[in-house]
Each structure stands twice: as C-alpha cells, then as structure tokens.
C-alpha cells in the first residue's frame with residue numbers, strides 16, 4: 478500500500494490507485510471532465526492536472542498511478558491556470574446558450590466554468606455549426622456544437638453496453654463524434670439504451686422525448702423500480718406538475734447503476750396515455766341491477782365498450798335477460814349483459830371476492846390456478862402466494878417473467 482502525500486496529508490493509497498482515486502478516497506477534490514468512475518481513463522481533457530514533486534510537467538491525476546513517497550499538490554498556481562485555460566479553450570467553440578439549454582443546472586462544464594470564474598470568450602474566430610438533432614432515431618437528441626470531445630459516450634457504449642456505436646472521426650478542428658462510419662445511429666447498431674446520454678457531462682446528448690419538458694430544478698425525482706422485467710432496475714422518474722417528463726438512471730441503483738434498457742428509460746409514456754385503464758371494468762351481468770341503475774344515473778359509473786348491443790344468449794344457448802327491459806324509450810341506452818361498466822375498486826373487488834367464494838364452494842380449491850409475475854415486487858408475489866394457498870386453497874401457482 479503506497480504512502481503518498483497530497484496537499485500535505487499523508488495517505489495510504491490502495492495498490493494501483495491513481496492520484497485521483499487516492500485524493501478522492503481521502504476527501505480531496507480534483508476537477509474532472511473526461512473521467513467517470515465507471516469508465517476507463519483516457520486523459521483527454523486535462524482538467525485534472527496536478528503538480529507532482531520531481532515531475533517535469535503537470536500530471537493528469539486520472540491516469541497517473543501513485544507511487545511510494547509521491548508528493549502531490551492539487552492546486553498549484555500552474556495547475557489552476559491550466560484548468561482555466563482548458564475551460565476557456567472549450568468555451569471558444571461552445572454555444573453561449575446555457576439559459577435555454579436542457580442541462581442548465583445539471584452540466585459539469587457549467588459547474589467548472591463557474592467554479593473557476595471563466596468568462597465566455599467573445600472572438601471572431603471559427604465556431605462549429607453542426608446541424609442540431611440530425612439523427613432521426615426516436616430517443617437520442619444530438620447537438621454536436623455542445624460536444625467537448627470527452628469520449629465518455631464512446632466508452633459508455635463500448636465498455637458498458639458493448640455496442641461500440643460511437644467513435645471520433647476526422648482530425649483537429651474537424652474532429653467529430655460519429656455513429657458507426659458516420660451513419661445514422663440505428664444503422665450503426667444502436668439499441669437505444671440511452672447510456673451514452675446518461676454519461677454525457679454536457680448537453681451534447683439528451684433524451685429526445687424530454688426536450689423542453691423540464692430541467693433539473695423544475696422536476697421532482699422519484700426513485701422507483703422498473704415494472705417491465707424481473708431484473709428490477711432502479712431509476713428516477715422526473716416528475717413535473719404531476720407528469721413524468723423523463724427517466725434518469727443513477728449510480729446508486731444497486732442492480733443496474735446508470736444502465737437501463739430502452740423500455741426502462743424510454744417506455745414511460747404509457748403512464749399518461751388516455752387509453753390506459755385507471756378504473757376497474759366489470760361486466761354488467763355481474764352487478765346488481767339496482768346498483769347499476771343508480772350509479773349510472775348519478776354518473777358514478779359509466780358504460781364502456783359494448784353498450785347498445787343487446788345480447789340474449791350465452792355461449793351454451795341458454796337465454797339470459799338483458800338488464801334494461803324493452804320497450805326502450807327514445808334515447809335510452811340498451812346495456813348488454815356483457816357490456817363493461819367502469820365502476821369503483823370496492824365494487825370490483827367485491828364482485829371478484831363473491832365469484833371466488835362461489836367457485837370455491839361449488840368446485841373446491843382445485844378449480845383455481847394462479848399466474849403471478851416476475852414484474853411484481855417480492856412483497857406482491859408473497860401476497861399472491863398467500864391468497865392462492867391459504868384463501869383459494871390450491872397450490873396451483875406459478876409465475877412468468879413475461880406476464
């Protein structure tokens with residue numbers, strides 16, 4: 478375990494640690510841009526330069542391993558000036574539109590420019606004017622004018638998602654982030670996981686569905702578990718005015734960290750879809766006629782779907798009574814016994830409980846089989862098992878990851 482001295486503090490650093498890891502482990506901050514703890518280090522941005530006694534030049538803390546007896550100063554005047562210069566150089570080719578930017582208040586470049594008091598440089602020199610949002614994919618917004626060429630997206634896609642969609646093409650001022658051989662993202666093998674967005678430190682990559690819907694200071698983040706599959710990824714719903722406007726992943730998620738699949742990250746629009754059932758539907762024939770009439774008349778319930786069709790026979794040919802008897806006055810609705818009635822939860826659960834009790838009394842527990850789902854929480858599946866084995870009195874219970 479090498480002993481190093483950083484800013485006068487003697488530190489026992491783990492074997493193989495970089496200066497950055499040793500410093501952060503001891504609570505000493507060193508600014509970074511291209512570094513991310515989940516990714517390999519490339520030493521691209523030079524924000525993390527520090528003074529090392531005996532070294533001829535500043536060293537990048539993210540790529541330099543500590544050695545026994547090393548003495549490091551993280552904030553020498555030369556290091557601070559170099560960081561300011563790096564930030565000024567980045568701003569020389571960066572749009573000055575923080576006020577309208579999606580990641581205002583959530584941008585690592587903005588924070589460092591603020592911390593180091595760097596001004597946006599007015600100059601008549603050349604700036605890039607890349608087309609904004611040039612890729613027709615439905616999920617990933619690209620603004621190369623904001624790209625600081627840190628390569629975090631490249632490494633995230635290659636090292637975390639194993640897709641290797643992104644790379645840099647061309648040289649010098651022409652250097653450009655490209656998908657595949659400068660192709661469209663989907664043609665380059667992108668599977669729309671959005672991890673490149675999650676690792677981008679600026680607003681160069683963003684979630685297209687969330688454009689203009691709310692920035693960090695305007696949303697409330699609600700940590701939840703994905704309901705799509707049994708992996709059980711955690712993420713934050715970004716909620717503004719009671720509406721989900723974005724999903725962001727978090728390194729604190731124990732199962733998945735910043736990773737999500739396309740469903741978890743972008744499959745949230747169903748939550749507010751107008752076709753989504755938010756109240757239970759019960760067949761008219763399972764409801765008591767007087768309750769049905771009263772609740773329809775006072776608009777507590779509503780007829781859905783099959784209203785207007787009169788059904789007079791069951792599948793076995795046995796005649797059943799329509800709930801509304803003829804003759805029917807002009808304008809009055811005929812309700813088919815199979816019509817769906819939008820009721821309330823108490824009524825619907827009461828119907829289910831009554832039907833379960835009737836079936837159990839007539840045929841015993843073996844009349845039931847229950848399918849649970851890996852998408853439910855452990856607690857929900859535990860309750861389903863209790864219901865099945867103790868109340869329905871059957872052991873016919875199974876689950877499916879796809880239900």
Ligand code: SF4
Pocket residue numbers: 617633634638640641642643662666667668669670671672673674
């Ligand atoms: S969305 Fe996922 S697969 Fe597509 S480029 Fe980004 S990280 Fe790679």
Ligand code: SF4
Pocket residue numbers: 623624625626627628629630631654673676677678679681682
């Ligand atoms: S798009 Fe973002 S993550 Fe990718 S290189 Fe540019 S700034 Fe870095």
Ligand code: SF4
Pocket residue numbers: 703704705706707708709710733737738739740741742
């Ligand atoms: S659907 Fe995707 S995001 Fe959701 S839990 Fe499964 S792998 Fe994770």
Ligand code: FES
Pocket residue numbers: 508509510511512519520521522523524525526537538539540
């Ligand atoms: S963070 Fe070390 S060079 Fe970029």
